[in-house]
Amino acid sequence: MTSPSAIKWSANQLALLDQRILPNRIDYISYSEPLAVADAIRSMVVRGAPAIGIAAAYGMALAAQQFANKPMANAADWKQALQPARAALADSRPTAVNLFWALERCDRAIEEHGSRDLVTALCQLAEQIHAEDIEINQRIGDFGASLIPANSIVYTHCNAGALATGGYGTALGVIRSAHRDGHIRGVIAGETRPWLQGARLTSWELMSDGIPVTLAIEGAAAHLMREQRPSWIIVGADRVAANGDAANKIGTYNLAIIAKYHGVKVMVAAPTSTFDATIDGPQIPIEQRPSEEISHSFGQRIAPENVAIANPAFDVTPADLIDAIVTEHGIIHQPDRAKVLAHLQAAAQQ
Numbered sequence: 543m544t545s546p547s548a549i550k551w552s553a554n555q556l557a558l559l560d561q562r563i564l565p566n567r568i569d570y571i572s573y574s575e576p577l578a579v580a581d582a583i584r585s586m587v588v589r590g591a592p593a594i595g596i597a598a599a600y601g602m603a604l605a606a607q608q609f610a611n612k613p614m615a616n617a618a619d620w621k622q623a624l625q626p627a628r629a630a631l632a633d634s635r636p637t638a639v640n641l642f643w644a645l646e647r648c649d650r651a652i653e654e655h656g657s658r659d660l661v662t663a664l665c666q667l668a669e670q671i672h673a674e675d676i677e678i679n680q681r682i683g684d685f686g687a688s689l690i691p692a693n694s695i696v697y698t699h700c701n702a703g704a705l706a707t708g709g710y711g712t713a714l715g716v717i718r719s720a721h722r723d724g725h726i727r728g729v730i731a732g733e734t735r736p737w738l739q740g741a742r743l744t745s746w747e748l749m750s751d752g753i754p755v756t757l758a759i760e761g762a763a764a765h766l767m768r769e770q771r772p773s774w775i776i777v778g779a780d781r782v783a784a785n786g787d788a789a790n791k792i793g794t795y796n797l798a799i800i801a802k803y804h805g806v807k808v809m810v811a812a813p814t815s816t817f818d819a820t821i822d823g824p825q826i827p828i829e830q831r832p833s834e835e836i837s838h839s840f841g842q843r844i845a846p847e848n849v850a851i852a853n854p855a856f857d858v859t860p861a862d863l864i865d866a867i868v869t870e871h872g873i874i875h876q877p878d879r880a881k882v883l884a885h886l887q888a889a890a891q892q
């Protein structure tokens with residue numbers, strides 16, 4: 543049994559698996575309002591860079607449906623009508639660049655179709671982005687798996703699985719493909735405070751696929767790298783910058799430093815839609831999330847009132863701590879600016 547899809551679209555209705563209550567409850571929430579989709583992204587009903595981009599594209603399709611019976615003379619009319627929905631979706635989470643990449647693809651569809659049947663075009667575009675992502679993840683998985691030695695233990699952080707994407711996953715896509723090839727002896731999944739994507743989502747996904755997984759607290763990472771000698775740390779990304787730095791869930795930078803000390807290799811698995819060639823790592827916007835995610839645990843206060851709290855949702859791992867960035871177009875070994883830009887240029891020509 544594999545984990546259910548994070549995103550469902552049928553009869554022009556969007557349903558999102560509520561990832562805030564997994565794995566204890568499997569509930570989908572239906573959406574017809576684009577502003578509600580923006581809230582779902584902000585509150586992490588749906589999360590994970592590629593899944594956020596797919597949800598935003600469906601949000602724009604829902605927005606267009608609201609104007610299906612209104613006279614629109616041209617693309618400018620449509621852009622004006624859809625602007626509130628686009629603005630709300632763009633404002634939902636700042637770090638995952640797939641969100642902005644998907645909205646820009648919707649912008650191009652609006653320009654291209656103008657007053658013709660834009661509703662159908664945006665629905666088809668969202669479905670295309672969704673279907674493409676699954677195929678992309680399978681390619682990332684196979685490229686990444688080619689790097690995993692036989693009999694490997696690997697370590698992963700957060701959830702870059704089917705639940706964070708259109709399906710199959712990026713980091714978990716590599717693990718799924720390597721397990722299919724018989725190269726995975728075990729996976730260590732870091733719990734990933736405060737939202738516990740590792741404990742609640744990655745453990746659940748891997749167990750659903752029959753992949754041996756051991757859940758650990760993040761504080762055990764150095765000990766486990768020394769004792770169990772994983773071959774790779776395999777993570778996803780929310781944004782890969784032009785210089786090869788990668789933003790991912792908070793704690794990834796820690797793991798990369800520990801990995802360097804212990805001679806463990808670090809792999810970032812991400813589609814080229816997660817790359818942002820316009821900035822370098824230090825310029826990546828880091829989302830600061832609500833303090834309550836740290837001061838409370840499942841509704842119970844665990845920290846004193848008024849304690850100062852830092853809750854950055856992501857950190858940036860410098861390229862010199864990354865051994866490989868794996869995309870749907872191949873592998874960037876020992877990434878740097880020149881290699882990243884060459885990879886993106888070659889990808890654009892395919």
Ligand SMILES: CSC[C@H]1O[C@H](OP(=O)(O)O)[C@H](O)[C@@H]1O
Pocket residue numbers: 589590591592699700701702703706707712713739777778779780790791792855
């Ligand atoms: C392939 S998803 C990438 C990324 O998304 C997760 O963040 P969040 O759960 O806050 O959306 C995490 O950083 C994953 O690695």
